[in-house]
Amino acid sequence: MEYGKDYGKPEMMAVAIMREIKEGDVVFHGLASPTPMVAMKAAKALGKDFAYVTLSDGLDHDWSRPPYCASTLTENTYEGSVASFGLDCIFDLFCSGKGDIAFLSCLQMDKEGRIAMSFLGGDYEHPKLRGPGGAGSATLTPVTPRTTIWKSAHDTRTFVERVGFATTAPALDKLFTVITPLCIFRKQPGQKFLALDSIYPYTTVEEVKENTGWEIEETKVATLDPPTAEELAAIKKVDVNNILSYEFK
Amino acid sequence: MPVGGMWGSDLVALRPEFFQVSKSPFDGKEVVCVKALVPDYAIIHVQEADKYGNARILGPDYQDVLLAKAARKTIITTERIVGTYRMKEEPKLTAIPYLTVEAVVELPGGAKPGICYPDYLTVDWDDHKTYVGAVKAGEVPSFAEKMLKGRV
Numbered sequence: 001m002e003y004g005k006d007y008g009k010p011e012m013m014a015v016a017i018m019r020e021i022k023e024g025d026v027v028f029h030g031l032a033s034p035t036p037m038v039a040m041k042a043a044k045a046l047g048k049d050f051a052y053v054t055l056s057d058g059l060d061h062d063w064s065r066p067p068y069c070a071s072t073l074t075e076n077t078y079e080g081s082v083a084s085f086g087l088d089c090i091f092d093l094f095c096s097g098k099g100d101i102a103f104l105s106c107l108q109m110d111k112e113g114r115i116a117m118s119f120l121g122g123d124y125e126h127p128k129l130r131g132p133g134g135a136g137s138a139t140l141t142p143v144t145p146r147t148t149i150w151k152s153a154h155d156t157r158t159f160v161e162r163v164g165f166a167t168t169a170p171a172l173d174k175l176f177t178v179i180t181p182l183c184i185f186r187k188q189p190g191q192k193f194l195a196l197d198s199i200y201p202y203t204t205v206e207e208v209k210e211n212t213g214w215e216i217e218e219t220k221v222a223t224l225d226p227p228t229a230e231e232l233a234a235i236k237k238v239d240v241n242n243i244l245s246y247e248f249k
Numbered sequence: 250m251p252v253g254g255m256w257g258s259d260l261v262a263l264r265p266e267f268f269q270v271s272k273s274p275f276d277g278k279e280v281v282c283v284k285a286l287v288p289d290y291a292i293i294h295v296q297e298a299d300k301y302g303n304a305r306i307l308g309p310d311y312q313d314v315l316l317a318k319a320a321r322k323t324i325i326t327t328e329r330i331v332g333t334y335r336m337k338e339e340p341k342l343t344a345i346p347y348l349t350v351e352a353v354v355e356l357p358g359g360a361k362p363g364i365c366y367p368d369y370l371t372v373d374w375d376d377h378k379t380y381v382g383a384v385k386a387g388e389v390p391s392f393a394e395k396m397l398k399g400r401v
Binding site for chain 1: 252253254255256257258259260263308309310311312315364366367370371372
């Protein structure tokens with residue numbers, strides 16, 4: 001598969017998200033999350049067997065109905081569900097240790113994986129930018145075995161040396177993963193800092209370094225396999241309205 | 250009350266009036282506790298309610314049931330008033346029972362410009378934009394008047 005011809009950054013990122021999901025996982029994504037929504041529907045289309053929970057109350061909704069807007073709070077992620085299982089139930093489940101992955105995002109992040117979701121600039125009472133807050137991420141990040149942050153932009157405004165106010169931070173004893181349009185960072189259990197784990201076929205470690213606000217020590221890392229024809233077909237099948245492109249405009 | 254999660258969040262130190270760290274009386278482990286919120290009112294829009302306030306939520310219920318339990322007074326707005334016999338047929342579908350409800354208002358379209366599954370399924374973005382503008386301009390009462398015209 002050729003970058004720029006068969007696939008672009010949105011598809012590569014969706015595929016990276018899909019590959020994080022293992023058989024039998026209990027997987028959650030948050031509000032306003034078109035990228036993981038399309039990726040999770042595509043993972044279902046590939047036949048991957050996992051439990052899909054969202055804020056729209058539906059457990060294992062009918063993934064074959066294509067989303068028609070970028071919102072993840074419509075009937076599209078509810079219709080055809082096998083049970084009503086709301087956010088309070090999801091919090092209880094994950095706090096009991098029965099969740100596997102929470103796909104969450106951030107305004108900013110630093111090398112420790114500390115995440116700004118509450119505000120940027122100024123202070124809490126008088127911010128330059130008020131964020132959506134940390135109901136989901138502050139509760140779920142410390143208790144989820146494989147918290148996975150997805151962010152559709154990779155630049156030094158997002159990945160900074162030090163986050164001023166951390167809405168949440170990874171647990172020391174848990175794996176923590178960050179998926180960007182260029183690469184995957186991981187913090188292994190027991191480690192304090194994120195390390196560059198792998199890069200996508202169309203980029204270099206140098207490009208990742210240039211666009212990251214913290215120091216990257218790794219000089220040689222694995223390159224992720226490009227999307228397969230099957231993976232791209234699965235994305236196309238579940239996303240006829242190309243909602244995946246929404247975050248990359 | 251004690252909750253899971255919240256560890257590592259700067260919110261805990263920023264808001265001591267809402268968050269405190271305490272020791273579990275069972276195993277001595279530290280746990281984050283949050284203050285129980287008691288809203289004066291919960292205003293909840295549902296698909297069906299009877300005139301006594303028994304409310305049925307026929308789509309996602311989000312945290313509406315928790316809100317109704319937490320609030321001092323709950324006001325139900327409903328797409329339709331139905332007979333109490335409907336609740337007797339399927340009591341498990343009554344999400345909020347009458348004894349926690351202060352008032353019931355029949356208000357078709359009451360969740361607009363938002364969504365009320367399955368009656369209307371998409372956000373009305375034009376009205377939503379007008380609403381955001383009204384909030385910024387401090388003109389919510391006149392916006393509400395326009396939205397409610399001919400409906401109450």
